[in-house]
Amino acid sequence: MPTSAQRSRLDAATEHLDPPVAVVDLAAFDRNAEDLVRRAAGRPIRVASKSVRCRFLLERVLRMPGYEGVMSYALPEALWLVDEWADTDLADTDILVAYPTTDRAALRALAADERARRTVSIIVDSSEHLDFVDEALGADHPEIRVCLELDVSWRPLGTASVHVGTRRSPVFTPEQAGRLAAEICARPGFQLVGVMAYEGQIAGLGDNPAGNPLLRTALRWMQRRSARELVGRRGAVVRAVTDVWELEFVNGGGTGSIEITRADPSVTEIAAGSGLIGPTLFDNYSQFSPLPAVVFAVPVVRKPAPDIATLLGGGYLASGPAGQSRLPRPYLPGGLKLLGAEGAGEVQTPVTGPGARALKVGDRVWMRHAKAGELAERFTEYHVLDGDKVTHAVPTYRGEDRSFG
Known part of the structure; x- marks a missing residue:
């Protein structure tokens, strides 16, 4: 289960970076x-x-x-x-x-x-x-x-x-x-x-x-x-x-x-x-539980209601049969979910739930992608989290000007 300590670790390690940002732990x-x-x-x-x-x-x-x-x-x-x-x-x-x-x-x-x-x-x-x-x-x-x-x-x-x-x-x-x-x-x-x-x-x-x-x-x-x-x-x-x-x-x-x-x-x-x-599609297996090793953060840019925070972008949909399982999922802070009427969008992604009330403009919400490699098509680099610090950034295929599919 996601914890406040995990969120604090990610936020502190990336405070010098403006989201959207993707991190590999x-x-x-x-x-x-x-x-x-x-x-x-x-x-x-x-x-x-x-x-x-x-x-x-x-x-x-x-x-x-x-x-x-x-x-x-x-x-x-x-x-x-x-x-x-x-x-x-x-x-x-x-x-x-x-x-x-x-x-x-x-x-x-x-x-x-x-x-x-x-x-x-x-x-x-x-x-x-x-x-x-x-x-x-x-x-x-x-x-x-x-x-x-x-x-x-x-x-x-x-x-x-x-x-x-x-x-x-x-x-x-x-x-x-x-x-x-x-x-x-x-x-x-x-x-x-x-x-x-x-x-x-x-x-x-x-x-x-x-x-x-x-x-x-x-x-x-x-x-x-x-x-x-x-x-x-x-x-x-x-x-x-x-x-x-x-x-x-x-x-x-x-x-x-x-x-x-x-x-x-x-x-x-x-x-x-x-x-x-460790994408979300692997949360539903009984014999193993990979850790979320690659996550991404998008910023809160609006509070249209006290219990709703609207994020900038974040609608990185995964391939496969269209449905909820292919949407990215809010990870940190805990207690967030997508709105059924909007889902995850190219320019905005509203989230609600108990964790939304404490969010303010400028905060970041950490998300998990539904499929593993497809997130790399959205980011040119992954920031490497080693311990509690981001030590450097490494290019994705996209960041090396390579796209094969």
């Missing part, structure tokens, strides 16, 4: 990183950069025990990281681009960069992706590392008519995976190195929604059965693929499914990133 970030490693129980963690979007934080966590590799969300991002890390201890970092690319210029840059070709892998889930690479680079292109993505959604009726999970790969069965693996290996210019399987219906749905016991029961029932089915199918897929080619890695999971994913013997590594930051 290194103690909370490091504690979250250690907790992810504890939960993974020996499985290496591949850091999902989409959930971080700050090179300082990526580099910090990659140098911690238990972390190996990056799950990038765009090929230009991966190429940029390769360049930035070329003369550092992170030069050999393995980078998996976790979403298919249709960026011809980036593919040409990858093909032309021998160092990048050694460390960067791209996702494919169909012959069409292979055809696109051939068309972009020419039939005699250098060997490109590729990772086959498996659809690990749950089909309770055994057919595609009922689909529980994200809409990603068309590859669902071991037979489909084996055929695509054989095609990849038979085509010149491609090297099959891995399989990725993200169980979004488990990792991305909190199993402990507040105030809704019926939904909680339904989610846990679904996730137990989905996990049971997935262990058998993912293992069969890996066997079908390794009958064709030896793999370097099998990636699965996310912050919300680590305990379930690590129990699958076919998985060699786990993807995670949001758990480092």
Whole structure:
């Protein structure tokens, strides 16, 4: 629970800064990183950069025990990281681009960069992706590392008519995976190195929604059965693929499914990133509670009523299905909530509740974002809180003039 001491610490550390301002608490970030490693129980963690979007934080966590590799969300991002890390201890970092690319210029840059070709892998889930690479680079292109993505959604009726999970790969069965693996290996210019399987219906749905016991029961029932089915199918897929080619890695999971994913013997590594930051969407999980490591402050600019304080801006909405869960949430001082009629807005965000009466013009309200990495698209820098002091500022991707999505 948020406390007045936490608010005093943040206010005092940033009193020389005018809000809006975003802060990363290194103690909370490091504690979250250690907790992810504890939960993974020996499985290496591949850091999902989409959930971080700050090179300082990526580099910090990659140098911690238990972390190996990056799950990038765009090929230009991966190429940029390769360049930035070329003369550092992170030069050999393995980078998996976790979403298919249709960026011809980036593919040409990858093909032309021998160092990048050694460390960067791209996702494919169909012959069409292979055809696109051939068309972009020419039939005699250098060997490109590729990772086959498996659809690990749950089909309770055994057919595609009922689909529980994200809409990603068309590859669902071991037979489909084996055929695509054989095609990849038979085509010149491609090297099959891995399989990725993200169980979004488990990792991305909190199993402990507040105030809704019926939904909680339904989610846990679904996730137990989905996990049971997935262990058998993912293992069969890996066997079908390794009958064709030896793999370097099998990636699965996310912050919300680590305990379930690590129990699958076919998985060699786990993807995670949001758990480092601790956004509000991870408040509804029963097995872990990340600390809010990145928070932002916006100022009070109006008092339209004694029990309402209006903040400047703050309407940093998260992606996904539109709804209350995608809105930022007042964090400090405690006892604040958004107004249902306005929510969080681009130019103003009214808050109410017991804590609003004591707020005055010029005070700051600390907020938490709903999703981890997307806050970095709103700020060019994070101010680093080390102990009780802000020691310096570090650029986000946006602050380095990088935007990949």
